[in-house]
Amino acid sequence: MNLLDIGEVVERTGNSPSTLRYYEDIALISSAGRKGLRRQYEPDVLLQLALIALSKSAGFTLDEIAGMFGGKARPELPRAQLRHQAAKIDVQIRRLGELRDTLQHVADCPAPTHLDCKSFRRLLTASLKPGSKSA
Amino acid sequence: MNLLDIGEVVERTGNSPSTLRYYEDIALISSAGRKGLRRQYEPDVLLQLALIALSKSAGFTLDEIAGMFGGKARPELPRAQLRHQAAKIDVQIRRLGELRDTLQHVADCPAPTHLDCKSFRRLLTASLKPGSKSA
């Protein structure tokens, strides 16, 4: 059999054993069996964990991730929902672009306080609801 | 004076009063005074909060945000550090692009389980340390 010992999974993914157990508790991954007490995993778990890591770094909660990819035996993928998530990520990407530009700008701007800088203010003012009173 | 009542800040930023108080507790923002008991803020707080929201959505902790922008009176911005952060965000953007593509792909892919799909696997395998044993 070509199962992976938990130790190998730990080493290759960088997750700690307790994290793997935790993920199993919440049914994000599953182990294929035991050798003695030690969990053994199917090699695919490596990909699953990579996907989980990627999604986490994208700001998704484990619940959301489970919703996107959870349940190995999921018969019919919620394709529409996946596309929706992809679109949300696109929004996120644009937001990050904004933030990156903002940071770049703050780093380059000669204004003493960033709040004094015009284009910095412009970058941020978008997200605000207009006040009823004058600005 | 043109100070903003906390109620207005709440309405215009979407933060709850308790959040504003919390941010003040941890010195992320400051209030300019009180009217009766009610906190009053300088209008700039709106920009600060927009920046905080943006940064949070980018995955930064409040601590990190405080590190980047905290302390109104910060005399010398850590420009190098800001550029570094900007670069990190760029990495994050690329990662998100990957995830978006992955999701798109999974949504479009005819393979019954996403783990069965070749290009899906290829997208993920990058992040894994090579195993000493055969794959």
Add this chain to the structure above:
DNA sequence: TCTTGACCTCAAGTTGACTTGAATTCGTAG
């Protein structure tokens, strides 16, 4: 004047994502 609604303080509770600790059990190297 009196009521009401939105704020106040302070402590404690919540959620997500794990980690830590104590007591235990394997499988392998010696």
Add this chain to the structure above:
DNA sequence: CTACGAATTCAAGTCAACTTGAGGTCAAGA
């Protein structure tokens, strides 16, 4: 065969980022 290292369970702890609750205070309108 025995000791060791690494994994096991289960409960409890931790950290960030807030929210909630109890009890209190104000300022504006009927």
